[in-house]
Amino acid sequence: MYKELESNFFLLVKLDKNKAFNLVFDAYWSALYKQAYKKVHCTDLAQDLVQDVFVSLWDKIELLDAEGSVLAYLFAILRNKILKLYEKDSVRLKYAVSVTTKVAPSDVHSQNAILEKELKAIIDAEVEKMPLRMKEIYLLKREDELSIKQIAQDLSLSEQTVKNQLQMAYQRLRARVKDYDSSLALLALFIAKHL
Template sequence: MRELTDKELLQRIQQNDVSAFETLYLRLWESLFVFAMKRLGSEDDAEDVVQEVFASLWAKRHSLQIRENFDAYLYSAVKYKVINKVAAMLQNPEKLELVRESLLPAVDNAAETLQSKELQAIVNQEVQSLPEKMREVYLLYIEQHRSVADIARVLSLSEQTVRNQLGLARTRLKKSLQHAMLFTFLC
């Protein structure tokens, strides 16, 4: 017997099929839990969030109108529950310390939370926005693995200019990635 797609499972869930709900739950629970855990820093809170999302899914099963990308719908639901949970934690002094402790590693590891395609798109967009000479230096260095001396020779620049351009490019890329990662963590 072939494995049902998420869309097929959702259709069956809308018809009160408990086994379809269990199948979907078992298929997606772990990845949603990890997603919530990275943001909350607490297994119990992450578990609560995912349980709430699945309970809500079952309660609203007859009115769901998800045509495409059911995974994205569930991740968004978890994301909003996480935001609400963090807001509640900020009101509780004991939980506030847990939030502080979980924020620092989460920001450091935020790249893990971005899909590689999204991360690459951000990098590509930022590289394209670099000034022409800086972009040229950066691409020769990163994509063609050219040395500073070789780039200086090819572009008729001093080696110091090449190093300066690389440093500026890295700084700009780092800032844009930090903003994207922080946004991803908060969202």
């Protein structure tokens, strides 16, 4: 049927443009839709693209080369429309990225302040849950800024015990922040060590 349609299409156009168009529409709509959907993964958008293809065909039906394939012509129009769509989306994406990266400094500062406050609350809550000795060592390191050697002397512990307790404290904090939101983990570690 398609071969017959291809060979008789231009004769049909001269005799009855509407009938020729309707035959091509019925014969090729499904194939064009499948191709469009494969490229854009959206039913409505694929249907719109195919509709636009047939509008273009209707507008230029009398100008087509009688030696060419109607189906090839339709697929070429579809390909061009999809490329234009991707190009528009690319421009929109670049614009969206440029707009969203231009955050006012005050917004960045306030966002960082909120994030820092939230992380501090998470860390403080986890510190409260630590065993007493671990908590004591962690607070001496964090708040009093004592060295491992000083903490070991003050608490009559070995330096290795202090290191082990700090390591376990940091592991607990990392795990807690990771459970909360993995994107905050690095910032939390930085704050935990520098607060």
